[in-house]
Amino acid sequence: MLERMQILICGGTGCLSSHSKDIQKEFDRVLTEMGLHDEVKLVLTGCFGLCEKGPVVIVYPDETFYSHVQVADVAEICEEHVLKGRIVERLTVKDPIDKTKVKNFSELNFYAKQRRIALRNCGNINPSDIKEYIARDGYAALGKVLTSMTPVQVVEEVKKSGLRGRGGAGFPTGLKWEFASKSTDDIKYVICNADEGDPGAFMDRSVLEGDPHSVLEAMTICGYAIGAHQGYIYVRAEYPVAVERLNHAIRESHEMRLLGEDIFGSGFHFDIELRLGAGAFVCGEETALMASIEGQRGMPRLKPPFPAVKGLWGHPTNVNNVETFANVPVIFLKGADWFRGIGTEKSTGTKVFALGGKIANTGLVEVPMGTTLREVIFDIGGGIPNRRRFKAVQTGGPSGGCITEKNLDTPIDFDSMIAMGSMMGSGGMIVMDEDNCMVDVARFYLDFTVDESCGKCTPCREGTRRMLDILNKICAGKGTMEDLDTLESIGNMVKESSLCALGQSAPSPVLSTLKHFRDEYIAHVVDHVCPAGVCANLTNYVVTDHCIGCTKCAKNCPVGAITGSVKQRHFIDLTKCIRCGACKKACPVNAITSKPLPKEVQLNG
Amino acid sequence: MKTLEDLKKLRDESLKAMEMRYLRNGVRIQVGMGTCGIAAGARPVLQKFIEETSSHNMNNVIITQVGCMGECAFEPIVEIVEQDGTKTTYCKVSERMVYEIVEEHLINGRRLDRYMLSAVKK
Numbered sequence A: 001m002l003e004r005m006q007i008l009i010c011g012g013t014g015c016l017s018s019h020s021k022d023i024q025k026e027f028d029r030v031l032t033e034m035g036l037h038d039e040v041k042l043v044l045t046g047c048f049g050l051c052e053k054g055p056v057v058i059v060y061p062d063e064t065f066y067s068h069v070q071v072a073d074v075a076e077i078c079e080e081h082v083l084k085g086r087i088v089e090r091l092t093v094k095d096p097i098d099k100t101k102v103k104n105f106s107e108l109n110f111y112a113k114q115r116r117i118a119l120r121n122c123g124n125i126n127p128s129d130i131k132e133y134i135a136r137d138g139y140a141a142l143g144k145v146l147t148s149m150t151p152v153q154v155v156e157e158v159k160k161s162g163l164r165g166r167g168g169a170g171f172p173t174g175l176k177w178e179f180a181s182k183s184t185d186d187i188k189y190v191i192c193n194a195d196e197g198d199p200g201a202f203m204d205r206s207v208l209e210g211d212p213h214s215v216l217e218a219m220t221i222c223g224y225a226i227g228a229h230q231g232y233i234y235v236r237a238e239y240p241v242a243v244e245r246l247n248h249a250i251r252e253s254h255e256m257r258l259l260g261e262d263i264f265g266s267g268f269h270f271d272i273e274l275r276l277g278a279g280a281f282v283c284g285e286e287t288a289l290m291a292s293i294e295g296q297r298g299m300p301r302l303k304p305p306f307p308a309v310k311g312l313w314g315h316p317t318n319v320n321n322v323e324t325f326a327n328v329p330v331i332f333l334k335g336a337d338w339f340r341g342i343g344t345e346k347s348t349g350t351k352v353f354a355l356g357g358k359i360a361n362t363g364l365v366e367v368p369m370g371t372t373l374r375e376v377i378f379d380i381g382g383g384i385p386n387r388r389r390f391k392a393v394q395t396g397g398p399s400g401g402c403i404t405e406k407n408l409d410t411p412i413d414f415d416s417m418i419a420m421g422s423m424m425g426s427g428g429m430i431v432m433d434e435d436n437c438m439v440d441v442a443r444f445y446l447d448f449t450v451d452e453s454c455g456k457c458t459p460c461r462e463g464t465r466r467m468l469d470i471l472n473k474i475c476a477g478k479g480t481m482e483d484l485d486t487l488e489s490i491g492n493m494v495k496e497s498s499l500c501a502l503g504q505s506a507p508s509p510v511l512s513t514l515k516h517f518r519d520e521y522i523a524h525v526v527d528h529v530c531p532a533g534v535c536a537n538l539t540n541y542v543v544t545d546h547c548i549g550c551t552k553c554a555k556n557c558p559v560g561a562i563t564g565s566v567k568q569r570h571f572i573d574l575t576k577c578i579r580c581g582a583c584k585k586a587c588p589v590n591a592i593t594s595k596p597l598p599k600e601v602q603l604n605g
Numbered sequence B: 001m002k003t004l005e006d007l008k009k010l011r012d013e014s015l016k017a018m019e020m021r022y023l024r025n026g027v028r029i030q031v032g033m034g035t036c037g038i039a040a041g042a043r044p045v046l047q048k049f050i051e052e053t054s055s056h057n058m059n060n061v062i063i064t065q066v067g068c069m070g071e072c073a074f075e076p077i078v079e080i081v082e083q084d085g086t087k088t089t090y091c092k093v094s095e096r097m098v099y100e101i102v103e104e105h106l107i108n109g110r111r112l113d114r115y116m117l118s119a120v121k122k
Helices: A013-017 A020-034 A071-084 A130-135 A140-148 A151-161 A173-182 A203-210 A212-226 A240-255 A286-293 A322-334 A336-340 A373-380 A414-419 A438-452 A458-475 A481-497 A501-505 A508-516 A518-527 A552-556 A582-586 A599-604 B004-021 B035-039 B042-055 B095-107 B117-121
Strands: A005-010 A040-045 A057-060 A064-066 A189-194 A230-236 A271-277 A317-321 A350-357 A363-368 A390-395 A402-404 A428-433 B027-032 B061-066 B078-081 B087-090
Touching: A005 A013, A005 A020, A005 B004, A013 A020, A020 A040, A020 A071, A057 A071, A064 A071, A071 B035, A130 A212, A130 A240, A130 B004, A140 A212, A140 A322, A140 B004, A151 A173, A151 A212, A151 A322, A151 A336, A173 A212, A173 A317, A189 A203, A189 A212, A189 A286, A189 A322, A203 A212, A203 A240, A203 A322, A203 A350, A212 A230, A212 A240, A212 A271, A212 A317, A212 A322, A230 A240, A230 A286, A240 A271, A271 A286, A286 A317, A317 A322, A322 A336, A350 A373, A363 A373, A373 A390, A373 A428, A390 A438, A402 A508, A438 A458, A438 A508, A438 A518, A458 A481, A458 A501, A458 A518, A481 A501, A481 A508, A481 A518, A508 A518, A552 A582, B027 B035, B027 B042, B035 B042, B042 B061, B042 B095, B078 B095, B087 B095, B087 B117
Parallel strands: A005 A040, A189 A230, A189 A317, A230 A271, A350 A428, B027 B061
Antiparallel strands: A005 A057, A057 A064, A350 A363, A390 A402, A390 A428, B027 B078, B078 B087
């Protein structure tokens, strides 16, 4: 019997960690009990992108979008929706932008402004079923390439599309392929760089989990174009779901003979294997990645020779990022000209961003290049929650910089991001509001790069360590104005003299916060105050005249440092206060601040 | 898999199973499945619709169930919503009638006036 209903359950890591697998099991159990098992199909998909609302369940054909589904809700959905056709209103989502209840997937503003190319299948197909990928024109691009195009034509098509590497630097993919194809060697390799390491970036993981076959197909196309017969996917071992689905996908492709010997009767053979990385950030750098695959310690080496000339085990190698590969099959299906038509002239196509931090719709968004940050953060991301004000957005992870409000309307592409003192990076976007201390943010990223520096070259190993020491000093309230200048000069030195991109970009968060938020650094050094109230040593919480005397702060204070009676202004005893910030969070009228106040007022407080 | 034709064949087959996720227009068959509808035998009617449409290989049809339509005395009620929005409401639908509705209305485009709510209620 034909199915009359399909229930799609998000199986991305975000939703899996909030028990979407149990939800699937519960659906299975309840539907069997009701005797509806044959007419309803359950599909565990990849990430839908709107992780904030997870676990997400979509019921077709009604397209009903259920959010925050719990195992206990499953029986109600089956009873009401599946059996009686009544939508469970309670679980439908509120549109975060215009506050109306939304029942349908396609009505959500979050998706309406997006254009999904790399994520085309994520959340739409069952990643563990090759047939669903084929139904969405999967492997048709490979078939077309192998049966009707020469390797030179393939490279030309990619060059024409203007596709640039999505891993960070934005190097033209077609050129990379051309270099590798022109190197003469019997053995060549294709590597997919899935060593996604930026804190807050998870687009590569989502593609691998939600649409693994698109990467396999693109790697095979690349292999044909450059003359390679072996591919490796270098993926972090801490992505167990991605690893499991990739392995499954590789097995399925072999069974269908879409990998292996004589693909599509063309005589071309290609194979793909996984290599698991231990999660070192530096292994995202291509030469360090190849060293790691070879079994050596993951350390970068000097370029040139570039991998396209001398790569893995000394043979020409082409390394591309996951998202770059995910774009490739579409270019061959719809043509390079179609792809060029999307985005800006120099940055074609779309880019996936992982929205995180202080934003209403945490999740993955894919927009055409040239979209402004304001559209991404406010129209799609839903803006800053809790009526806080936007302060800055950190793009490009530990290698990028901060972008402030004045640049929000600049169209995003590879070149404009660099002009703003940041970089596209892999596409992580961490939004910060007025409660984030920029000195602390810079310290956080630097702490990360200090840990992840491989130690091969001195500027990166020692320079970042010294910078972190200075930042720690400033956060402790012992900084001087000279320290700011020293920070800047060490930062520029590390940037210019490091061996690989890790060191070259490690000072960026410090340099860009120094540039845009110097006043905050000065407040730390001169006034001994952390304006955002993050650095504990420099925070003096004070109740202002806005206090309405609701007593919430006093009730929430863990050490009883707040006194005051109902409807009277409250006071904080700074000798007892442990600077935990609980009172500031509890205050309904924002009357508690850590901004420096005139001395008399502080004496009263 | 050896040739592009094999791939295309598999694609078409697989797409059929996923169609409901992408179908935006087409004919909607809505079966009233309130308590009244279920008690009057809407479930076998719904199943019959699924069987009939799939045996005719109809791929532009969405079968869905809706709540009580308000005329409980005339359940099971089935509404056929055409692409242009015109609605035909059949009432007291039996499994035998499903066969006719699919043959006549959905395939030949002739509405079955005698089963329509407006006719039965008079």
